[in-house]
Amino acid sequence: MNMMQTISAPTPLIEISRLSKRYSRGETVVPIFDDLSLSIPCGRFVALMGPSGSGKTTLLNMLAGIDRPSGGMLSIDGERIDRYGEAALAGWRARTLGFIFQFYNLMPMLTAAQNVELPLLLQPMGASERRRRVETALDVVGLADRMKHRPRELSGGQQQRVAIARALVADPKLILADEPTGDLDRPSADRVLEILRLLSSELGKTIVMVTHDPVAARAADLTLHLEKGRFVDEAIAA
Amino acid sequence: MRMSTLVARNALRNPVRLVLMVACIAIAFLIFGVLSAVGAAFRMEDQPGAHERVMIVNRNGLQQTLPIAYLADIRQQPNVAAATPVRLAIAYWREPKDVLSAVMVDPAIYLTLSEDSAVVSAEDRARFVATRDGLLVGQALATRNGWKRGDLVTLQSLNDLRTDGTRSWSFRVAGIYRAAKPGGPELAVAGHYDYFNDALLTGRDRANWIMVQGRDVTANDAMARAIDASYANSAAATRTQSEAALGRAFLSQIGDVVLIIRLVVGAAFLVILCIVGNTLIFMVGERTREIGVLKTLGFSGGRVARIVVGEVALITLAGAAVGMSLALLIVTAVASATKDMLPGLAIGPTTLGIAALLAGGLVLLTGLLPVVKAARLDIVTALGRV
Ligand SMILES: Nc1ncnc2c1ncn2[C@@H]1O[C@H](COP(=O)(O)OP(=O)(O)O)[C@@H](O)[C@H]1O
Ligand SMILES: [Mg+2]
Numbered sequence: 228m229n230m231m232q233t234i235s236a237p238t239p240l241i242e243i244s245r246l247s248k249r250y251s252r253g254e255t256v257v258p259i260f261d262d263l264s265l266s267i268p269c270g271r272f273v274a275l276m277g278p279s280g281s282g283k284t285t286l287l288n289m290l291a292g293i294d295r296p297s298g299g300m301l302s303i304d305g306e307r308i309d310r311y312g313e314a315a316l317a318g319w320r321a322r323t324l325g326f327i328f329q330f331y332n333l334m335p336m337l338t339a340a341q342n343v344e345l346p347l348l349l350q351p352m353g354a355s356e357r358r359r360r361v362e363t364a365l366d367v368v369g370l371a372d373r374m375k376h377r378p379r380e381l382s383g384g385q386q387q388r389v390a391i392a393r394a395l396v397a398d399p400k401l402i403l404a405d406e407p408t409g410d411l412d413r414p415s416a417d418r419v420l421e422i423l424r425l426l427s428s429e430l431g432k433t434i435v436m437v438t439h440d441p442v443a444a445r446a447a448d449l450t451l452h453l454e455k456g457r458f459v460d461e462a463i464a465a
Numbered sequence: 466m467r468m469s470t471l472v473a474r475n476a477l478r479n480p481v482r483l484v485l486m487v488a489c490i491a492i493a494f495l496i497f498g499v500l501s502a503v504g505a506a507f508r509m510e511d512q513p514g515a516h517e518r519v520m521i522v523n524r525n526g527l528q529q530t531l532p533i534a535y536l537a538d539i540r541q542q543p544n545v546a547a548a549t550p551v552r553l554a555i556a557y558w559r560e561p562k563d564v565l566s567a568v569m570v571d572p573a574i575y576l577t578l579s580e581d582s583a584v585v586s587a588e589d590r591a592r593f594v595a596t597r598d599g600l601l602v603g604q605a606l607a608t609r610n611g612w613k614r615g616d617l618v619t620l621q622s623l624n625d626l627r628t629d630g631t632r633s634w635s636f637r638v639a640g641i642y643r644a645a646k647p648g649g650p651e652l653a654v655a656g657h658y659d660y661f662n663d664a665l666l667t668g669r670d671r672a673n674w675i676m677v678q679g680r681d682v683t684a685n686d687a688m689a690r691a692i693d694a695s696y697a698n699s700a701a702a703t704r705t706q707s708e709a710a711l712g713r714a715f716l717s718q719i720g721d722v723v724l725i726i727r728l729v730v731g732a733a734f735l736v737i738l739c740i741v742g743n744t745l746i747f748m749v750g751e752r753t754r755e756i757g758v759l760k761t762l763g764f765s766g767g768r769v770a771r772i773v774v775g776e777v778a779l780i781t782l783a784g785a786a787v788g789m790s791l792a793l794l795i796v797t798a799v800a801s802a803t804k805d806m807l808p809g810l811a812i813g814p815t816t817l818g819i820a821a822l823l824a825g826g827l828v829l830l831t832g833l834l835p836v837v838k839a840a841r842l843d844i845v846t847a848l849g850r851v
Contacts, residue, residue, distance in 0.1 A: 321763025
């Protein structure tokens with residue numbers, strides 16, 4: 228397998244090379260991408276833009292190890308997750324990944340604090356350590372006073388901030404977000420972007436955020452444009 | 466928060482559905498508990514001495530009788546210590562619905578042969594044996610009917626007609642017996658075979674069975690074979706067996722109670738298996754997206770499966786506990802009201818053990834499909850496309 232070379236960048240966290248993805252619908256095979264290569268260094272905040280149907284979500288899902296490439300190489304933090312089985316992938320996600328959905332996806336029967344605590348159930352960690360982490364994470368997103376609230380008692384923006392706290396509580400290296408501001412009004416969206424910015428600059432998280440919104444993209448260090456299964460940017464390794 | 470909190474929160478999400486499922490399972494366990502207690506009461510035939518006594522009946526079934534002439538021959542058998550004829554007379558006193566079981570016997574021998582199950586004072590024994598129209602009455606029955614020693618009571622027989630054309634039999638209460646075991650049956654009456662037989666218009670000189678006490682219990686089998694061999698070619702061939710075996714034969718006449726109980730319990734469990742299993746599959750379907758989210762967070766298929774199993778187990782065990790508690794309450798109440806008629810009506814450790822096994826089996830069977838469905842759920846499909 229031919230690893231893509233990156234120039235002058237620190238250790239890459241994400242490396243994909245000649246990545247392809249096809250869906251087969253009955254007889255016909257629908258190619259989404261067939262030769263995608265990309266390298267994202269540690270600590271970078273990347274916005275992924277592109278027309279609807281261009282494959283942004285598909286790419287993000289593969290980075291998250293919840294969808295599988297049809298071919299090519301996919302390495303994150305030095306782990307060849309394209310070769311992992313289901314169980315190994317689950318463990319890898321618990322260690323390495325925080326995921327933020329467009330529609331928050333909080334558990335309705337759990338409080339904000341319990342929702343944030345969920346990923347910590349997978350960590351070898353005592354109850355007091357978990358509580359401390361949950362408080363810190365909710366503090367980072369400015370919701371320390373909403374610990375006991377259920378999702379339905381929170382606004383959309385607040386729910387998304389709880390979801391961000393859930394994504395960062397286990398201290399993952401990589402945070403993936405699929406249109407995290409897509410369902411929010413401007414002020415709420417700005418608040419969310421501000422927090423993501425902070426996670427990147429202060430905590431050194433690597434973030435890949437799919438977005439339609441040029442304003443949101445401006446919060447990132449770098450924007451990649453995906454069109455018809457290719458990056459159209461001049462220097463994707465910037 | 467622990468994994469169990471997640472399980473409990475999940476179970477409590479839809480309280481109405483939870484209550485319905487628990488109620489459904491509880492009813493099945495209630496049916497199981499109560500019917501098992503009834504079955505246990507019917508199967509209880511090993512009273513003390515039951516295996517020492519031997520019963521001789523007509524080989525062609527319990528509806529057939531034996532000629533009383535056999536009695537004298539049987540008493541000649543070397544291992545026979547004592548033998549009495551037993552003639553069943555179904556009768557009632559005043560209220561036709563309060564049917565009594567009356568046995569007409571050789572009084573002295575019957576008293577000896579029943580020593581281990583019925584306690585009678587020496588005075589009552591002597592009076593019962595000496596009184597030709599004497600009646601030995603169970604304490605519970607005497608109390609219920611207000612009978613005292615010396616009372617004259619007239620019983621109406623259902624099947625037996627007297628030479629005077631009536632069905633009225635007058636007896637004098639000569640003695641009262643108490644069950645040897647506390648709570649044992651005390652609702653029967655016994656009278657003299659000769660007194661009854663002499664007044665019979667039809668079916669005279671017959672016995673429903675002959676009750677025998679062997680000298681040496683270990684020789685009972687050989688004795689039984691010898692008796693049956695000697696009547697093999699006569700008009701009324703015999704079947705000689707232990708009292709316990711006869712008890713079982715009696716029950717199989719009114720239908721295999723145990724089989725019926727198993728069928729009813731089986732049907733009840735099959736129904737809840739379908740209802741609960743279906744509801745659980747529906748529940749997992751409803752939570753598809755959440756399961757996808759959990760898996761995205763790093764929950765493995767096995768962990769998701771355990772969360773679902775936990776919820777199934779919680780619901781099933783709650784239902785089983787409620788059902789068995791209700792069954793215990795009901796059986797305890799009914800048992801104290803009917804301790805004379807159905808001694809041994811109780812939910813014992815065996816029944817509780819079977820209930821636990823049933824609950825475990827139910828978790829496995831109802832949980833299997835939903836768990837597999839949840840564990841295998843593809844994340845991308847589960848999250849849906851937006
Ligand atoms: N499970 C699937 N089966 C078939 N086609 C799919 C499936 N998932 C996505 N696609 C197709 O792949 C393309 C990219 O989809 P997606 O990654 O969701 O795009 P985006 O997020 O950029 O809007 C679309 O044309 C979509 O129809
Ligand atoms: Mg998309």
